[in-house]
Amino acid sequence: MTSPEKISLLTVRSCKAPEGHLCAVTAYDYTFARLVDQAGVDIVLCGDSLANTMLGLESTVPLTLDQMVHHSTAVARGVQRAFCVADMPFGSVQTGVNDALANCVRVFKECGVDAVKIEGGIRSAEVIRAVVGAGIPVMGHVGLTPQFRSMLGGLKVQGKDEESARRILADARAVEEAGAFAVVLEAVPRRLAALITSRLNIPTIGIGAGPDCDGQILVLHDILGLSPRAPKFAKVFADLPAEVLRGVQAYCDEVRSGAFPDDSHSFRVDDSIIEKL
Ligand code: KIV
Numbered sequence: 230m231t232s233p234e235k236i237s238l239l240t241v242r243s244c245k246a247p248e249g250h251l252c253a254v255t256a257y258d259y260t261f262a263r264l265v266d267q268a269g270v271d272i273v274l275c276g277d278s279l280a281n282t283m284l285g286l287e288s289t290v291p292l293t294l295d296q297m298v299h300h301s302t303a304v305a306r307g308v309q310r311a312f313c314v315a316d317m318p319f320g321s322v323q324t325g326v327n328d329a330l331a332n333c334v335r336v337f338k339e340c341g342v343d344a345v346k347i348e349g350g351i352r353s354a355e356v357i358r359a360v361v362g363a364g365i366p367v368m369g370h371v372g373l374t375p376q377f378r379s380m381l382g383g384l385k386v387q388g389k390d391e392e393s394a395r396r397i398l399a400d401a402r403a404v405e406e407a408g409a410f411a412v413v414l415e416a417v418p419r420r421l422a423a424l425i426t427s428r429l430n431i432p433t434i435g436i437g438a439g440p441d442c443d444g445q446i447l448v449l450h451d452i453l454g455l456s457p458r459a460p461k462f463a464k465v466f467a468d469l470p471a472e473v474l475r476g477v478q479a480y481c482d483e484v485r486s487g488a489f490p491d492d493s494h495s496f497r498v499d500d501s502i503i504e505k506l
Contacts, residue, residue: 236271236312238343238366242410244271244432244443251411251444253434254452257283257300261449262307272434273308274346274368274446275301277316277376282450289375292318294332301340314368315342319376322347322356329356330363337365344410348374350400354407361408369404372397372438373416386437388417401425401433413446414438416462437462 244251253272256262257279265273279300280292294317301315315336322329333345344366347353357367372387381387388394397417404412411432414422419439426433426442435442437460450456451463454470483489 233310235310238312238410241272241312242431245430246426246432246441246443249443251432251434253444253446255279255282255446255449256304256307257449259303259307262304262313265449266308266311270311271444272314272446273304273311274314275304275316275340275342276346276448277318278448280318282448282456288378290319290378294318294321294335297321298336298339301336301342305341312344313342314344314346315340316346317348319348322353326356326359330359333360333365333367334363344368346370346413347409348376350397351403354403357404357407357409367407367409368434369401369407369409369412370415371400371404371412372414375415384416386416386418388421394418394421397421398425398428401429405429405431411444414442416460 241251251271252269253274254265254270255274255276255278256265257275262273275297277289277292277297279296280286280289283300284292284296286292297315297318304315305313317333317336321332336342336345345360346368347357347360348370350369350371353369357369360367373381373384375384378384388397397414398421401412401414409431411434412429413434413436414425416437419441422433422435422438423441432443434444434446436446447463448456451459452466454465454468456463459465480489
């Protein structure tokens with residue numbers, strides 16, 4: 230998809246491979262949201278991975294709703310063309326349908342995003358149905374769901390045995406039946422992702438799920454080389470740290486040598502004013 234028009238829910242919802250491959254990436258602030266939008270991604274997700282990338286936390290679980298609102302609002306300001314999604318953090322949709330609905334309404338209204346993302350399959354279906362029913366588009370997220378890492382026994386590939394593969398297929402179906410417009414498949418074997426993709430009418434967006442999904446999503450810090458420990462499935466497409474180091478070291482060198490600031494970076498005042506002082 231490369232059209233200059235704003236990407237709508239209907240465009241995303243109808244994007245099934247092989248006709249289209251949705252290209253999604255995370256962003257957590259206004260500056261990078263503008264850049265990834267200009268680069269032409271279809272979906273920008275303010276993911277709860279901001280707990281790791283922006284706040285230096287080891288897990289996404291402690292992220293608060295206020296922190297998500299803060300970052301998603303900035304992201305939505307920077308995005309013009311792409312479809313913009315905010316992740317619902319752990320605890321914001323787990324304490325009952327009414328709480329979940331109130332929190333999703335808050336995010337949707339305050340942040341100005343186009344949709345929210347909710348982790349979990351069958352266990353989140355009731356909430357997804359209620360949120361969609363209230364008029365808020367929902368992206369699902371099944372397979373490895375980092376918010377449930379304790380239940381899953383850690384951050385590891387899911388769906389490698391029959392029981393787990395059946396559960397993920399059932400989770401994806403439950404999310405579709407509940408009204409989600411797309412579903413993220415995280416860290417599942419390629420052939421399972423291909424099967425789920427062929428069984429669903431909504432697009433699957435893979436992260437560590439192989440090439441047969443209807444779209445792909447990666448964490449921005451992983452593709453720009455900014456993550457200290459990127460997962461095996463991520464690919465580094467640019468060496469941003471090298472460029473940042475080069476720029477900041479050049480700045481320090483010029484400050485220390487007196488080369489910066491020079492006259493062209495200074496303000497002028499009429500000499501007569503200074504002479505009167
Ligand atoms: O928070 C996140 O980064 C995600 C991934 C699917 C990209 O949910």
